[in-house]
Amino acid sequence: MFRARIDASLLKECVDAITAVVDESRLKISDDGWRVRAVDAANVALIDFELRREAFDEYENQTDEEQETEIGIDFSKLSDILRVGWRKGDITLELNDKLHVKMNALSYTLSLISIETLRKEPKLPSLEFPTRVVLDAEDFRKVIKVAEKMGDHIVMGVSGDVFFMEAESEMDSMRFELRREELLSLSGDNARSIFSLDYIAAMSRAMNVETVTLYLGTDYPLRIEFELADGAVHIMYLLAPRIESE
Amino acid sequence: MFRARIDASLLKECVDAITAVVDESRLKISDDGWRVRAVDAANVALIDFELRREAFDEYENQTDEEQETEIGIDFSKLSDILRVGWRKGDITLELNDKLHVKMNALSYTLSLISIETLRKEPKLPSLEFPTRVVLDAEDFRKVIKVAEKMGDHIVMGVSGDVFFMEAESEMDSMRFELRREELLSLSGDNARSIFSLDYIAAMSRAMNVETVTLYLGTDYPLRIEFELADGAVHIMYLLAPRIESE
Amino acid sequence: MFRARIDASLLKECVDAITAVVDESRLKISDDGWRVRAVDAANVALIDFELRREAFDEYENQTDEEQETEIGIDFSKLSDILRVGWRKGDITLELNDKLHVKMNALSYTLSLISIETLRKEPKLPSLEFPTRVVLDAEDFRKVIKVAEKMGDHIVMGVSGDVFFMEAESEMDSMRFELRREELLSLSGDNARSIFSLDYIAAMSRAMNVETVTLYLGTDYPLRIEFELADGAVHIMYLLAPRIESE
Structure with missing residues (x-):
């Protein structure tokens, strides 16, 4: 049993951040x-x-027996409902054998998904990122949008004092670069990896924030971190690199 | 012969209210x-x-012979034109053998539809509704939008002091309820009927109003009433119930 | 070699004006x-x-050898990029063997199209238009939008003191007319020609301006002129008339 109340638009942003990676x-x-x-x-x-x-x-x-309750949720269905419902005001969430989402006088009851049918929670891979970049989230989103016009992957990296994002099509190419002094922060070594754009694009659409932190390496995963609600919501994405086939 | 002038956006709302049920x-x-x-x-x-x-x-x-002129109109065509035309300002309507719709310097001439080809005007069925509910029109519209995500029908009714709207999908369910004191008005008996969502959804999109009045019964039609232009436009919808097959 | 800086939204309007007629x-x-x-x-x-x-x-x-450089550009690709990029601020353009479009920290490199593969620049046909009309560009755009609901062509002309635009479908018709005193300017003879709507519609979408000047004749081409950026951008369209088959 669980009961909570939360701002409707904050819950929507949280659910959208999750559905960038998984539906359920x-x-x-x-x-x-x-x-x-x-x-x-x-x-x-x-x-x-x-x-x-x-x-x-x-x-x-109100979980008595154990400290933690684990349930299975169809977040994409929840996202759908939050999109058409009241965006302003609070949402009350109540959990018993189902999840009850109350927006004003509307109560939406979402069946839980049997946990056994869902993949196990993954372990966090142990990664050491040599490089960390903090930049404006809107810049990041814009560059991803332009890159989507060009192809299906993007190169991200650091070379000396410069953070860069690159994409190319058969004919054209795009390069975004910011020097150390134009970034909010840049530390660590040179780095360069390639990533699938469709994943990053979905993630970037959830970044309705001021700044985003990237952790990079060479031919290494990408870690993206950002926060909502003054740090009360923390979102971390990990994305495997693509193997460069040249 | 007929000639009139009316606010463009009011005419558009009127035409949209009609096309929720019939095109011609x-x-x-x-x-x-x-x-x-x-x-x-x-x-x-x-x-x-x-x-x-x-x-x-x-x-x-300027009808001399009789008090009333009856013409056949393609309202969905008129709606199309009003959507792309000037939304502000007045529209002048002139009827002779065609309907002339004048927006600023643009005159749009709509052929009349031969009345013989149109269905006869229906008689209003004699209905006695045991229950009447007045509620916020925006609430009504929002609930219909959420219900559309779930299935193709909606249950509406009154139980004691509570007006409710319910919809369900295979897995999930939705219930909107307002108590007497949360409604603008509630009078009459308990009621419960099922309706097709696509009709109500079309009707609800025309409800750019503050309040809407519903008349209900048990396994009985739904009557929806609302007004535009301080009561100078009155719209009443009647919707047959669906037979519950459980 | 060439280097320039220009307002991002002005460049976008220019490119959109070009792509109304040609992609490359x-x-x-x-x-x-x-x-x-x-x-x-x-x-x-x-x-x-x-x-x-x-x-x-x-x-x-910085062209030394000759006064004029001629390159081949895929303007529709450029339009795509400008649509998703930063709309505010300046864009820096640099030409060497490619065109480099710099928006903030993003540099987009557009391959040039080999000039040989593009059609030769046409000669301007020598035309003498008997009639000239200056009108509100928003009116023009609205009328084109309504006309698109009706069919695929539009009649434009002048009769006495009246400029008119006419379209018709099988059943209905539309006529827009402005008298000399309602126009910004009207001079010349009577005129009447028919044009394909899809071309004019594409052109009209580029007219984010206050006024547009039309040059007309009878069964004669249409010339449309408008300016952006206080006259520093001049756009002229010529459109062949359609042969009336009645």
Whole structure:
């Protein structure tokens, strides 16, 4: 049993951040808040999502037996409902054998997905990123949009004092670069990896934030981190690199 | 012969209210104003529409012989034109053997449809509704939108002091309920009927109003009423219930 | 070699004006600015486009050998990129063996199209238009939109003191007319020609301007002229008339 109240638009942003990687997933509910850790069907992208108790206006976790409840949620269905519902105001969430989503006088009851049918929560791979870049999230989103016009992958990296993103089509090419002084932060070594654009594009659409932090290496995964609600929501994506076939 | 002037956006709302039920219909023009009463092809929905003389800025009904002129109009074509035309300002309507719709310097001439080819104006069925509910029109529209995500029908009714709307899919369900004190008005007995969502959805899109009045019964039709232009436009929909097959 | 800086939204409007007629075209760059003169594949529409040096914030034409450089550009690709990029701020353009379009920290490199593969620049046909009309561009665009609902062609002309645009479908018809005193200017003789709507519709979407000037004759081409950036951009379309088959 669980009962909580949260701002409608914040919940929508959280759900959209999750559905960038998975439609259905396990959700862990504890005294600390909500947590989702899941990988997509192709094992290319991982989300580690945390919605802390402070982000809620009310939060009652009435689990007696154990500290943590684990349920299976169809987040894409929840996203659909939140899109057409009342965007302003609060949403009350109540969990018993189903999840009850209350928007004003509307109560939407979402069946839980049997946990056994969902993939196990993945372990976080142990990764050491040599390079860290903090940049404006809107810039990042815009560059991804332009890159989508060109092809299906994007190169991201750091060379000396410069962070760069590159994409190319048969005829044309695109390069975005920011020097150390134009970034919010740049630290670490040179790096260069290629990633699938469709994953990054889905992730970038969830970034309605001011800044985003990237962790990079060479032919190495990408880690993207950003926060909502003054840090009460923490979203981390991991994306496997593509093998360069030249 | 008939000549009148009316606000462009009001005329658009009126035409959209009519096309929620019928594309083509008879239109009766008299000294009192315009009237449309029509049923859809499947005989499931009826509109009774009245646009009173006061809603017009100018109104000249020059019919000598009889009090009332009856013409056939393709309202969906008119809706199309009003959508792309000037939304602000007035529209002048002139009727002779065709309907001339003048927006600024543009005159659009709509051929009349031969009345013989159109269905007869239906009689209003004699109905006694045990229950009447007045609620916020935006709430009604939102609930219909959420319900459309779930299936093709909706249950509406009153149980004690509570007005409710319910929809369900194979897995999930939705219930909207407002208590007497949350409604603008609730009177009458308990009621419960099922309706096709596609009709109600079309009707609800025309409800750019503050409040809407519903008349309900048990396994009985639904009557929806709302007004535009401070009551100078009155719209009434009747919708047959669906037979519950459980 | 060429280098210039220009407002992003102005460049977008220019490119959209060109793609109303051709996707790919020759572009002539000289000390005076940019010039495009091209006809569409069906030889029905011509654009004569001039973007004068004054419209740029910076302009360096470093061509030594000759006064004018001619390159081949895929304007529809450029339009695509400008649509998703930063709409505000400046764009820097640099030409060497490719065209480099710099928006903030993003540099988009567009391959040039070999000039030999592009149609030769057409000669401007020698035309004498008996009639000239200046009108509100928004009115023109609205009328074109309504006309598109009716069919695939439009009649434009002048009769006495009246400029008119007419379209018709099997059943209905539309007539827009403005008298001399309602126009910004009307001079010349009576005129009447028919034109394909799809060309005019594409052209009209580029007219984000206050006024547009039309040159007309009888069964004669249409010339449309408008300016952007206080006259520093001049756009002229020529459109062949359709033969009336009645």
